[in-house]
Amino acid sequence: MCRQLLAAFFYIENVVKYKMEGGMTLEKVVLVRYAEIGLKGRNRGYFESKLIENIRKIVKPPEINKRYGRIVIRLKEQLFEEIEDKLKYVFGIQNYSFAYAVVHDIEKIKKAAFELMKLNLKQQKTFKVETKRSFKQFPMKSQEMSAYIGAYLLEQFPQLKVDVHNPEITVGIEIKEKEVFVFIDKKKLYGGLPVGVSGKALLLLSGGIDSPVAGWYMLKRGVNIETISFLSPPFTTEKSVKKILDLANILANYVPDSLRAWIVPFTEIQQYIKNNVPDRYSLIVQRRSMMRIANKLAAKIKAKALITGENVGQVASQTLTNLHSIENVSKLPVLRPLIGFDKTEIVNKSKEIGTYEISILPYIDSCVAFAPKNPATSSSINKLEVIESKLKKLSTLEETVFEKIKKYVIGRNV
Ligand code: ATP
Ligand code: MG
Numbered sequence: 461m462c463r464q465l466l467a468a469f470f471y472i473e474n475v476v477k478y479k480m481e482g483g484m485t486l487e488k489v490v491l492v493r494y495a496e497i498g499l500k501g502r503n504r505g506y507f508e509s510k511l512i513e514n515i516r517k518i519v520k521p522p523e524i525n526k527r528y529g530r531i532v533i534r535l536k537e538q539l540f541e542e543i544e545d546k547l548k549y550v551f552g553i554q555n556y557s558f559a560y561a562v563v564h565d566i567e568k569i570k571k572a573a574f575e576l577m578k579l580n581l582k583q584q585k586t587f588k589v590e591t592k593r594s595f596k597q598f599p600m601k602s603q604e605m606s607a608y609i610g611a612y613l614l615e616q617f618p619q620l621k622v623d624v625h626n627p628e629i630t631v632g633i634e635i636k637e638k639e640v641f642v643f644i645d646k647k648k649l650y651g652g653l654p655v656g657v658s659g660k661a662l663l664l665l666s667g668g669i670d671s672p673v674a675g676w677y678m679l680k681r682g683v684n685i686e687t688i689s690f691l692s693p694p695f696t697t698e699k700s701v702k703k704i705l706d707l708a709n710i711l712a713n714y715v716p717d718s719l720r721a722w723i724v725p726f727t728e729i730q731q732y733i734k735n736n737v738p739d740r741y742s743l744i745v746q747r748r749s750m751m752r753i754a755n756k757l758a759a760k761i762k763a764k765a766l767i768t769g770e771n772v773g774q775v776a777s778q779t780l781t782n783l784h785s786i787e788n789v790s791k792l793p794v795l796r797p798l799i800g801f802d803k804t805e806i807v808n809k810s811k812e813i814g815t816y817e818i819s820i821l822p823y824i825d826s827c828v829a830f831a832p833k834n835p836a837t838s839s840s841i842n843k844l845e846v847i848e849s850k851l852k853k854l855s856t857l858e859e860t861v862f863e864k865i866k867k868y869v870i871g872r873n874v
Contacts, residue, residue, distance in 0.1 A: 486560040486572050490521075490543055491634070491641050492531040495554040495651060510654040511552045517716040518872070519546040527636045528594060532561065544647075549713045551680050552654035557632065559643035564598060564635075566608075572642035573609050573631050574616055580644050586623035587613065593635040605633055653682030655716055660684040661795060662754055662763040663711075665704060665721070667825040670769025670798055672707045672815040673806050677797035678767050679714045686719065686761055687711070688754050688865075690726040692826040699823040706818045709870050718871035722757060725864050726750070729857050730830040737847055740836040743777055745847060747786045749858060755791050756862055765793045771806070772799055776835040785839045 494511060512524060512531060521543060522536035533543060540558050547556060560576065562568035573589070589610040591602040600608070609631065610622055634641045663675040665687040675685055689704045705721055712719040729749055737745050754766050770778050777786070787794045798806055810816040848854060 486562060486568070486575060488535040488540065489559050489561045489641070490533040490535065490540065490547070491557045491559040491643060492533060492547075493529075493554050493556065493646070494531070494552055507552070507654060507657055510657050511550070514550055514552065514654045514656070514716040515547075518549050518714075519543055527638060530634070530636070530641075532641075534561075548649055550654070551650060551652035551682065551714060553649045554651050555646040555648045557641075557643035557646050559632075559641040561639050561641055564595075564640060566600075569605075569633065569640055569642060570609065570612050572640075573613060573633070576631065576642060576644045577613055577617060577629070580629060581617065581620075584628035585619070586621050586627045587629040587631060588622055588624045588627040589613070589631045589633065591633040591635065595635050595637040598635045602635075605635070609633065650680055652680035655679050655682055655714060656684045658682035658684075659764045660686065660762065661765040661767050662758045662761065663687045663767040664750065664754055664769075665689045665707060666769070667700060667703050667707070667819065667821075667823060668769065669810050669816065669819040670771060670806055671767075672711060672769075672819065673809050673813070674767055674769040674795075674797050675711050676714070676809070676813050676815075678795060679711065681797075683765075683767075683795075684715065685711065685767065686722065686763065688722045688724060688757055690724045690750055690753075690826045692727040692730055692830065693725055695727065695830075696824055696826065699821075700825060703818060703821055703823045704825070705868055705870060707815055708868075710813065710815050710818070712871035715871055718869050718874050720761070721868045721870060723866045723868065724753060724861060725866075726826045726861065729854070729861055730826060732851070732853060732857055734830055736851055739832045740834055741839060741844065741847055742830070742832045743835040744782055744785055744839050744844060745851075746830065747777060748789045748844065748848070749854065751786060751790045751794075753858055753862060755789075756858075757865065758792055763792070765795050766790060767795045767797070769798055769806075770794075770796045771801060771803075776837045779837045781838045781840075782836075785841050785844055788841050 508526060512526060515521065515524060515531065521533040522538050523534040525532045547553060560572035562572050589606040591605040593602045614620060629644055632643045658681055661678060661683050663671065663685045665671045665675065666689065679685060687708050691700050701723060704723065708719060708721040730746060733742050733745050758766060770783060772778060772780065810819060
C-alpha cells in the first residue's frame with residue numbers, strides 16, 4: 461500500500477502537466493455497460509448500434525455517445541430518475557451507474573469522487589477505489605489512481621477506512637480516451653440482447669399468466685414480437701379485448717417501435733369444431749386451427765417463428781404428445797421459452813414484470829368458453845388428420861376468419 465502511495469505521488473506531477481482546459485463543474489451522465497453483446501466478435505458494431513438506437517427510442521435521452529465498451533447518456537437538464545425509470549425497458553444493458561464525466565484532470569477526478577462520496581455517505585464505514593484504465597496514455601496507472609484517490613478521500617472523510625475485500629462503498633473510476641467517469645454503485649438490469657437483433661416472432665397471447673411471460677423472455681433474447689390472440693365474441697366481451705391489449709401494452713414497453721396486436725374473432729371456427737368433432741379432440745383441433753392461422757399471419761408480417769406460453773404437463777393440451785400434435789401443423793418453429801419452468805417461477809416473473817394483476821382478471825379468452833370436459837391427453841396425428849379431413853368447411857372458415865382479424869397498434873410511438 462505504502463509503495464503504491466509513493467508511486468501515486470510521484471506520478472501526480474505528470475498528471476498535473478497533463479491537465480486540460482475546462483471549468484470545475486461536473487457533468488452528470490449515465491454510464492451504460494453491456495456484457496454479452498460486447499462478446500459478439502464481428503457483429504459487435506451492429507449490436508452496439510442497435511442498443512444505442514433502442515436507448516434513443518425507449519429512453520429518449522438528451523444526448524448519447526459511444527465510448528469504447530460503454531454507452532454514455534448525457535443528462536443535461538434531465539433528471540437521473542426519469543432516465544432510470546425507462547432504462548429498465550432496454551434489453552441488452554447489463555448494468556449502469558450514475559456518474560460524473562470529467563476531462564483528464566486529476567483535480568476534477570478528485571472533485572467528482574468527493575462530491576459522489578458526500579452524496580452517498582450515510583452510516584457506511586468502509587470503502588475502496590477501483591480504477592479501470594482503458595486509455596493507456598493516461599500517465600497514472602490504475603493502481604496508482606486508486607491509491608491516490610483513496611488517500612484523498614481518507615483525508616476528506618476521516619470516519620472512513622479502506623477495505624479492499626469487502627467495502628460498503630466502492631468508488632469506480634474509468635479512464636477512457638476522451639474522458640474519465642467517476643461513479644459509486646452499479647445498478648443491475650436484465651442483460652439479454654437489444655430487441656430486434658434476433659429478428660421477429662409472433663406471440664400467441666392469451667389472457668392467461670404464461671404467454672405474456674413467454675413474450676417477455678423472447679424480447680429479452682432480442683426477438684421483436686407482434687401478438688395474435690383468439691377471442692370468441694359474443695362469449696367474450698370488450699373487456700377481454702382490453703385485457704389482451706393491456707397485457708400487450710406492458711410488453712410494448714420493451715419494444716423500441718410500436719407493437720402490433722392482432723385479434724382474431726375465432727367463434728365461428730370454435731362452434732364448427734364443437735359441432736363436428738368428438739368432444740375429447742375438440743381442444744387439440746382448435747389449437748391446430750389457431751396454429752394454421754398464426755402461421756398465415758406470421759407469413760404476412762414476416763415473422764420467423766411462433767412463441768407460446770406452453771409448458772410441459774400443466775394441462776391436457778400440454779402433454780408431450782399433444783404439444784407435438786399441435787405444432788405438427790406449424791411450418792414455422794414454435795418457441796416455448798417457459799417449457800421447463802415451474803408454475804411458481806412463471807407467477808413470480810409475471811408479478812415482477814407487472815402482467816400478473818391483469819392476467820388474473822376474470823375476462824376469458826376463447827378457450828375457456830369452448831373447453832371440452834375431458835380433453836384427450838394423448839392424440840395421434842393420424843387420428844387428428846382423419847378427423848380434420850371430414851371438416852370440409854374448416855379451411856374456408858379459416859380464410860374467412862383471417863380476413864376479419866383486427867389490428868391494434870400500441871406503444872410509445874403511436
Ligand atoms: P396461458 O397462461 O398463456 O393462457 P395456459 O397455461 O393457460 O397458458 P393453454 O391454455 O394450454 O395454457 O395455452 C397454451 C398456449 O397456447 C398459451 O400460452 C398461448 O401461447 C396459446 N394460447 C392458448 N389460448 C390462446 C388464445 N385464446 N389466444 C392466443 N393464444 C392462445
Ligand atoms: Mg390459457
